[in-house]
Amino acid sequence: MTIFMNGNLYLWLIPLLPFAGFLFNGLLGSRLPKWIVSTVALLAPLAALGLVVNAAWLLSSTNPPLLPYIETCPNPWITTASLHIDFSFVLDQLSLVMLLVVTGVGFLIHVYSVGYMKHEEGYWRFFAYMNLFMFFMTVLVLAGNALVMFVGWEGVGLASYLLIGFYFEKKSAADAGKKAFIVNRIGDFGFLIGMFLLLANFGTLTFAEIGTQLNANPAWQGGVLTVISLCLMLGAAGKSAQLPLYIWLPDAMEGPTPVSALIHAATMVTAGVYMVARTHVLFDHSPFALGVVATVGVATALFAATIGLVQNDIKRVLAYSTISQLGYMFLACGVAAYSAGIFHLVTHAFFKALLFLAAGSVIHAVGGEQDLRKMGGLWKKLPVTFAVTTVGILAIAGFFPFAGFFSKDAILYAAFQQGTSGKVLWTVGLLTALLTSFYMFRLWYMAFLGKPRSETGHHHATPFSMLGPLVILAVLSIGGGWVGIERFSAYLAPSTGARVAEAAGGNLELILSIVAVAVALLGWFIAHLFYSQQPERPAELAAAMPMGYKLLANKYYVDEIYGALVVKPLLAISKFFLEWVVDVAILGGVAWLLGGVATLTGAILQRWQSGNLRSYAAWLSAGAAALLLYVLVPWATVLASLSAIHFGVAGH
């Protein structure tokens, strides 16, 4: 209790409980039976969830604690002459919403994992890493300043790396882990530079103080604020898999499916959106940075959706849809509709976690098969999974009254409000919605409907620990959006600012939502046509446009382009620099020089050690003679007489 100033919300316990779970399972788990490992691993996020719910309940009581509610470690974290950083946690509307999502969805996925990972090697290791992730994610969300957030930010990256590479015997998994980590480093570089600039310009990293300074000086626009915002956006793009740093996320699907659901769909990848919302005051003071955020977001949304059209791996389809949906969130942030972005973050966490877990249930049932082309007709064998996937797909496609409808509608509406450029953003967003609906229903038809396309032996029954979270998430995917953007936005206003664009818009909003639903229906219809009515059509279409199809199937060759432009030159330079300059020239040179000196000296000195007794005696006598000469000859007199002769000659 003495670690943080005592308060009745116990924020510091929220990250610490999962950390205790991590320590317990990480240190002892390998020697304990599975039921103890799972009990501890489940209790930790459950207790954290309980604390968050308790905080939410206290805040809605008659005499609530004031928000933002701050807990600071009484011992300063970093103190120098010009720099003072506390380890502080902040609970406000934004972090409360985010915490509910992280701990709630996180707990459900932990429950699901108990069933999903039952027969895996390293069961304890999996849960230790999952708890570690929960620890860092809650630190990230609760962070009161950028440095604490950075701790969580790096920590979730570590947990992500460990979990992507969970099957580390598999080279592709180990490589995917490394790729995720390295690509994220590029983003972290931006975050770090952003922090340095914040320190240089504001003298503090505390979000609240930065907000106060900026609000006191409303005329301060652009300039260094644009640079800071863009640096932070680079960090966000790395963590949230936006252009041009999205390439790690599809590969991250090498991890176990619950990991994809928790880290690479529901929570960690949304950290970038959360960070932009958290530092929104900076972005608000830089229209250019906002424009970049919106452009990156909408471009990523469309780009990833087009790739998603032709993927055949069920998890990769979902991965690209995640990237695309994250693009929507950044689009929302880019048009300064932060609460709409967070709203979509929340609903997306529900339906995408649901879709991933359902996909995991499918993969589990068909014995590890992930290729959509080998599935089909699963609705009979997996009725519950089929039902919840349908809910998830309706939600992501944006059908009324599912959760995704409300949030996506809010984003598109906010974008539409932004003048001429907003119309472009809206159009691209709408096109993305069409593509989203199409590829999600494509997945639906290919996996669940039609006839089974291959005999996959026996089907496992899905255990209740997996079905329970699916049903709860399905309910959330239906009802999660009913709160409506108006109320949600109003609730978040103290954290993210209130904007006219997010208020209800009457007829215009109604028309836009009807258009959005119509577009989603159109996507469904095309998918129905292609994958149910005329199953030969997709192949014909692909044959008709071989270039376009190949481009999409190979994901625009982005990995190859990066490989040729960045990785290979970097490897070549490193190889040249490290192998030839550092290793051969510098290290080898020094070693060679030292060795050479020793060899040379030895070569000279060894001549004295001939082993010939008489030569030793000769040297001995020569030495004695030299000493005698030195002692007996009166050198001073000799030298004096010599110089006298010299000067005598000169005198003549």
Next chain:
Amino acid sequence: MNSLLTQEVPLTWYLLLSAVLFALGVVGFLIKRNLITVFMSIELMLNAVNLSFVTFAHQWHQVKGQIFVFFVMMVAAAEAAVGLAIIIAVFRARATLAVDRIDLMKL
């Protein structure tokens, strides 16, 4: 003539003789190949030193130098016994006494 007989031989002469004998010993030691000659050169050096010991003992009227000479003669006699025995053994083994053919120190 008379004066030559009655006059004492100066100290320097003895010392010079000693130095010359010593130098002869050193040179013999260094340049001779026959092991017995080398051995004799060592004896020569020892006796050159003995001469200077006696000279200084006489000069300073101290008996220590002369005692030292007896020690050296005793050690030299012992050494001669051992050394000659070794030389005979070496000759039996190698059928030569050339020092550069019996330099066993070199592997």
